[in-house]
Amino acid sequence: MDMLGYTLKRMAISVLTLLLVAAITFFLMNAIPGSPFMTEKSTPQQIALANAKYGLDKPLIVQFGNYLKNLAKGDMGVSLKMQEGTSVSKILFGQGKFVLSMKIGLLALLVAVIIGIPVGVLQAYYRGRWIDNILRVITTMGIAMPGFVVATLCLFEFGVTLGWLPVQSNSLETFGAYVMPVLTLALNPMCRIAKLTRTSMLDSISQDYIRTANAKGLKTRVVLFKHALRNSLIPVITYLGPLTAGIITGALVVEQIYHIPGLGNYFVSSILNRDYPVIMGTTLLLAALIVIMNLVVDIAYKIVDPRINITKKGD
Amino acid sequence: MNNEAMNQTSEKKMTAAERAAMIKNNKILLDVDGLKVTFFTHAGQVKAVDGISYQIHEHEVMGIVGESGSGKSVEAYSIMGLLQKPGRIVGGKVTFDGEDLLAYSDSEKREFRGNKASMIFQNPMTCLNPVYTIGDQLMEALRCHNKEISKAEARKKAIEMLELVGINNADKRIDQYPHEFSGGMRQRAMIAMALICSPKLLIADEPTTALDVTIQAQILELMKDLQRQTGMAIIFITHNLGVVAEICDFVTVMYAGHVMEQGTVDDIFYNPAHPYTRGLLRSMPNLDDEKGKRLIPIEGTPVDLLDPPKGCAFGPRCEHCMKVCLTKQPPMVTVGDDHKSACWLHIKEMKELSSGEVTK
Numbered sequence A: 001m002d003m004l005g006y007t008l009k010r011m012a013i014s015v016l017t018l019l020l021v022a023a024i025t026f027f028l029m030n031a032i033p034g035s036p037f038m039t040e041k042s043t044p045q046q047i048a049l050a051n052a053k054y055g056l057d058k059p060l061i062v063q064f065g066n067y068l069k070n071l072a073k074g075d076m077g078v079s080l081k082m083q084e085g086t087s088v089s090k091i092l093f094g095q096g097k098f099v100l101s102m103k104i105g106l107l108a109l110l111v112a113v114i115i116g117i118p119v120g121v122l123q124a125y126y127r128g129r130w131i132d133n134i135l136r137v138i139t140t141m142g143i144a145m146p147g148f149v150v151a152t153l154c155l156f157e158f159g160v161t162l163g164w165l166p167v168q169s170n171s172l173e174t175f176g177a178y179v180m181p182v183l184t185l186a187l188n189p190m191c192r193i194a195k196l197t198r199t200s201m202l203d204s205i206s207q208d209y210i211r212t213a214n215a216k217g218l219k220t221r222v223v224l225f226k227h228a229l230r231n232s233l234i235p236v237i238t239y240l241g242p243l244t245a246g247i248i249t250g251a252l253v254v255e256q257i258y259h260i261p262g263l264g265n266y267f268v269s270s271i272l273n274r275d276y277p278v279i280m281g282t283t284l285l286l287a288a289l290i291v292i293m294n295l296v297v298d299i300a301y302k303i304v305d306p307r308i309n310i311t312k313k314g315d
Numbered sequence B: 001m002n003n004e005a006m007n008q009t010s011e012k013k014m015t016a017a018e019r020a021a022m023i024k025n026n027k028i029l030l031d032v033d034g035l036k037v038t039f040f041t042h043a044g045q046v047k048a049v050d051g052i053s054y055q056i057h058e059h060e061v062m063g064i065v066g067e068s069g070s071g072k073s074v075e076a077y078s079i080m081g082l083l084q085k086p087g088r089i090v091g092g093k094v095t096f097d098g099e100d101l102l103a104y105s106d107s108e109k110r111e112f113r114g115n116k117a118s119m120i121f122q123n124p125m126t127c128l129n130p131v132y133t134i135g136d137q138l139m140e141a142l143r144c145h146n147k148e149i150s151k152a153e154a155r156k157k158a159i160e161m162l163e164l165v166g167i168n169n170a171d172k173r174i175d176q177y178p179h180e181f182s183g184g185m186r187q188r189a190m191i192a193m194a195l196i197c198s199p200k201l202l203i204a205d206e207p208t209t210a211l212d213v214t215i216q217a218q219i220l221e222l223m224k225d226l227q228r229q230t231g232m233a234i235i236f237i238t239h240n241l242g243v244v245a246e247i248c249d250f251v252t253v254m255y256a257g258h259v260m261e262q263g264t265v266d267d268i269f270y271n272p273a274h275p276y277t278r279g280l281l282r283s284m285p286n287l288d289d290e291k292g293k294r295l296i297p298i299e300g301t302p303v304d305l306l307d308p309p310k311g312c313a314f315g316p317r318c319e320h321c322m323k324v325c326l327t328k329q330p331p332m333v334t335v336g337d338d339h340k341s342a343c344w345l346h347i348k349e350m351k352e353l354s355s356g357e358v359t360k
């Protein structure tokens, strides 16, 4: 199969994945009893009226069909409750929430990769020595500790006791405000990447082509980072897909703890408020991000290793 | 003697003996003196190379033969500074072109590797980095020793080298990845890479072992041609005596980290002095042999280097083994012009000779 055919097929699969995500989210969220308009004061008539206004009185399958029809036109509906009447696309993209979350997420991803990979390389090079042992303990701890624990500890230590960094990050106006949320979010994936890199580097540096590279008289730095690392990147790249998902879910927690008015924070509130269109819109947006990341991963494979033929089946 | 003269004389198809005689008057390029390499493993000390000495003259092709595990590769890695932990050079001297290799700093070692001496390996399928193009790997070898050379010049030189080692369409092939090359072509590319900085010495560690027979012959022929063209010295490591006869001027026979016998190709093939060498020759098929003649393997198993015998390393497997062989290591005895052998039999013969003379 050629590259174009492959790309088309991958895109079709991506759309199908998103449809599936939409369906599951839609029916699950409606399976929970109650409605967005149910409050202590509202009468059954009021609820029925509101339901009718937003079409929530129709059978579920019809509602879902309508949602998809509108979605195809680029209309994600309006918020039912949190910002009643405001269109979901405006909430997602127009109010800076998504940008804020993207900033933290991308920074965390960058930090995880930029620190995690060299740490893994260092560990592999000094395997079994004290530096490797210390880093191994740290990375294991980083993987074992949940984000909210790290966040709470950070808040207490750097925010309260030492007072170095702001306790509430809010809209991330200052550099200092970024530090704790990004590091909290990056810690776990960073340690995972370090471990993955270490393992696959250990395999690479015992390969014959590394001996060849040394026999040429290359500097150790070049041998490690050019010859060994590139061959070790496949497992790390494979992890980038799940990593994106992990950062997105991590952001839900981190934004809550640091009081960042980002998408994650809003997403949680939308679920608590039963704001159906907002839940749907956010879920689809995040799912799309993960799908795109997986596409990027496939292309990255090909760039890193010329032997990989992503368009061929069963390789 | 200079390279030109060497070339001209080689035009006239020198015999092996003539070549050997010329070469031994050349300047000494590499002098290995009592080299000892030990691996410090959990199980104990493995004395992989236990005091070997030899000299390589300029333009010389020396074969190192010996069974698997005799320390051929370890010895070569030590010279190149490629020895991996837990291996360590624990004794001896290595002098290259008058410089003490073992005293080199790390950066001097890097400068030496690939530039003054380079090395090719057994398995060309795994020795090239799969994720970089052939050209990239060739140019890198050149540019890491020659910082001034531009990318374009390096590429030109790389194409030249590929043509030199007999790769067709070099200007297209240079942008291909190793997996697009066959085994023989990869070994050619390895040779091109090793020679791109015009080293004075090439160490070839079983460069043909992993290839099929016809390709083996081609690569051997190529190496011989290139040696005659460039005049570099070659250390040719192999356990195939046939290959030795094909390309080498001198031969060093190794066993269990010791040198057993050294001499010219003719000495080793037509007048082997050491029982181990004779054993090797008997276990090798030969076209001239009469039909139905059996190959005779060397009995027993190679030495356990963790617990080597006190005397001659080959003693326990030797058909001529005497008492002294099991208790004391034999000295290196000169048995011919350039011919040395480490065996107690020679001492015994000498004693008999001299006592015979006395009684006469």
Ligand SMILES: Nc1ncnc2c1ncn2[C@@H]1O[C@H](COP(=O)(O)OP(=O)(O)OP(=O)(O)O)[C@@H](O)[C@H]1O
Pocket (backbone or CB within 6 Å): B039, B041, B046, B048, B066, B067, B068, B069, B070, B071, B072, B073, B074, B075, B084, B085, B086, B087, B239, B305
């Ligand atoms: N990393 C190591 N740790 C311990 N012992 C080693 C190590 N590398 C090599 N040796 C020992 O050194 C000895 C010599 O090995 P070497 O590879 O030089 O043999 P060789 O003559 O090249 O054999 P072959 O023909 O199989 O390549 C072997 O007996 C081996 O046990």
Ligand SMILES: [Mg+2]
Pocket (backbone or CB within 6 Å): B072, B073, B074, B205
């Ligand atoms: Mg070997």
